[in-house]
Amino acid sequence: MGHVLDHRQIADEMGIFFIDAEVGAGLPIWLPNGVVIRDQLEAFMRELERRRGYQRVVSPHLAKRSLYEKSGHLQFYQDDMYPSMRADGEEFFLRPMNCPHHHKIFASRPRSYRELPLRLAEYGQVYRHERSGALRGLSRVRGLCQNDAHIYVDPDQALHEIANVLDLHEECYRRLELDEFSYRLSLSESENGDPLWRVGEDLLRKALRDRGLSYVEAVGEAAFYGPKIDVQMRLADGREESIASLQLDLFSADRFDLEFISSGGEKRRPWIIHRAPLGSHERFVAILLEVSAGRLPGWLAPVQLAVIPMSEAERSLAEALAAELHQKGVRVQVDRSLGSLGKRLRELHKLRPVARVVLGRKERESLRVGLEFRDFAVECGVDEIFVKLQKSLRPPLDLGG
Ligand SMILES: [Zn+2]
Known part of the structure; x- marks a missing residue:
């Protein structure tokens, strides 16, 4: 393995981003050459998703306290959130994830089984108060933009749709010529006795096996709202980093009282798949710069x-x-x-x-x-x-x- 350039040095030379002390640590400002890469990646991903039936939405960067009480973020994730701000006698938080806003879109009108799977996609900006010691260029930041989507499915469709989502991930990385990736199945702590967790974990395991994909299991690495499949990318210096994750959420529909009318006419809870094949623009561009040493493919290169x-x-x-x-x-x-x-x-x-x-x-x-x-x-x-x-x-x- 030869000498591997850090993405921060490459990005400096190419004019990709900078960080300004007065704006804040971990809050990258993207320069014109960096935005070329972001825009191209977005166009690429939007087109892949359009072909697979995703619809785009746009939602605000903040929301009131009650939304994050309902979602569980204030209970399970508050340490990673920025402190709240007050306005109009209300308390608001910068969003750490896009999910709650998307659940509100699902809930904004009655839903029928005919609309499912409903695939809502957004390049959504989120803010996470990472420890200052953990910050590193574009790979660990406090402001990031996710290639996010939430898919609302009838539980009977979940296995099929997870297969579709795995297929999308593979197509995405294959077209970007990133071959050095593997899968990790992230499970809850073993003492978690909730049988619904087991249902979700078994479903993800079956989806991986049905496609003949090899994977490792990691106990205790699940998201707070469900088990997940992580995509691990091997970087130029041999390190392995989670680039994306696909999560099966059997719980948020209850919290948000989400329902649809089934073909039999009853009310049912959807299951929700969270997925972001490119992870965030920030981390993904850091990875692309490191694996290519900045020699990006022509369609991504800021200067052609x-x-x-x-x-x-x-x-x-x-x-x-x-x-x-x-x-x-x-x-x-x-x-x-x-x-x-x-x-x-x-x-x-x-x-x-x-x-x-x-x-x-x-x-x-x-x-x-x-x-x-x-x-x-x-x-x-x-x-x-x-x-x-x-x-x-x-x-x-x-x-x-
Ligand atoms: Zn989500």
């Missing part, structure tokens, strides 16, 4: 083409080329810095562009250039650059513009 004019004489050609490619959707950056060519190339290298082109007198006169990718180079006319770039910039599925 760097254009370097050698002198003032090539500047107008560089700007015209960049403007044309920008109009075609390529993320192109013209180097406008001063200094020796070697120094300028070293600085540009830190941005990890997919390709670069140096324009000198010869290129200006012949309008032919050397288009240098990370691992190979081609010679072409300036008017062929767009076509030559295409293959390297293609996303892993059609994101619909």
Whole structure:
């Protein structure tokens, strides 16, 4: 195993995020290059989920005390929440999870079995007051955005839908070319005698076995509202980190009095699947930067083409080329810095562009250039650059513009 760069160093060099003491520890501020990555990941995940029948919702970042009393967060999770704030004589908390808001959407009108599974998805911002000693770049933060969804199912559909969700996780990681992952079944403490917990745990175990997936079991790692399957990703330095988890919740429907009318006309409680294949933007981008050493695939790379004019004489050609490619959707950056060519190339290298082109007198006169990718180079006319770039910039599925 060679030397592995920390994502914080890579992110600094690429202009991904920063943390400002006056804003607060663990509260990353995303810079334009970081937002390119977030936006692309969101577009990718939205499209995968759209194909599988998810519907998108948006809900506020805070809620009143009574919501978190009902959900159990104040009983089981308060140490991880920011202290409350008061307004209008009420007490509000920043949300540590999106679930309670989504349960309210389910409860906002009567539901029929015909609507189930109901899949509500949100890129939801949440806040968790992690210990200051645990904070680390983007991997441990206090403000994060989750690729979240809650799926409300008839208990009879639960096994089938868990299989669908496992399939979504696999498709997601396969398309992102992340192969080094494994599963962990996280169970409650053994002394927990609630038979409903056993039902949930057996169902998740069966879903893993039915798909022939190998997994390890971890007692005491469950969420407070149910057992879960964690996806463990192996990082470049050999560490293993939970990247996502799929949770089966047999209890929240009771707490929130959620019900639907079954095909037989009776009221029934749904079960709820919580899932977030990309976990949070923050941790996922940290992982992507570390496994790729910042050499992101073209569709995610903040800078796809760097254009370097050698002198003032090539500047107008560089700007015209960049403007044309920008109009075609390529993320192109013209180097406008001063200094020796070697120094300028070293600085540009830190941005990890997919390709670069140096324009000198010869290129200006012949309008032919050397288009240098990370691992190979081609010679072409300036008017062929767009076509030559295409293959390297293609996303892993059609994101619909
Ligand atoms: Zn949830």
